[in-house]
Each structure stands twice: as C-alpha cells, then as structure tokens.
Amino acid sequence: MHAEQIKDILTAALPDCTVEVTGNGAKFHVKARGIAFKGLMPVKQQQLIYGFLNEHIQSGAIHAVTMDLGTENE
Numbered sequence: 001m002h003a004e005q006i007k008d009i010l011t012a013a014l015p016d017c018t019v020e021v022t023g024n025g026a027k028f029h030v031k032a033r034g035i036a037f038k039g040l041m042p043v044k045q046q047q048l049i050y051g052f053l054n055e056h057i058q059s060g061a062i063h064a065v066t067m068d069l070g071t072e073n074e
Helices: 003-013 042-059
Strands: 017-024 027-034 064-070
Touching: 003 017, 003 027, 003 042, 042 064
Parallel strands: 027 064
Antiparallel strands: 017 027
C-alpha cells in the first residue's frame, strides 16, 4: 500500500479535514486536522482513523500507523 492510497481513503472519509500521510511499505504516519476530531479524546480520534483503515490493517497491507490528530487549532 502507498501513502497516497491511504490519504485518498482518509480524505474521502473525512472531507472536512486536511490529511497528510507519509511512509512506505507497511508503516505510515498520518497527520490530520479538522472538525471531525472536535470533542473527541485522543483514543477516540485514533479509533476513528483505525475504523477507516481496518480492512487494510487486517489484510496486512498496513502494519503500523502513527498518528498526529486534532482540530485546526490544536
């Protein structure tokens, strides 16, 4: 899986957020900012992202994801 593919998945799922994805192979870093994270504790923010990527994590296409998530002001 490529970083651009992950970015496309997350951008489609979170249209009001800015999303950046870096990495290669099966290890990626996701930075996302937007209204979707407002009022969510950090673990809930991560669970939101994992929900969109779960299919690819289960298949082994994604092995590890580090995340930097929050609202525009964070």
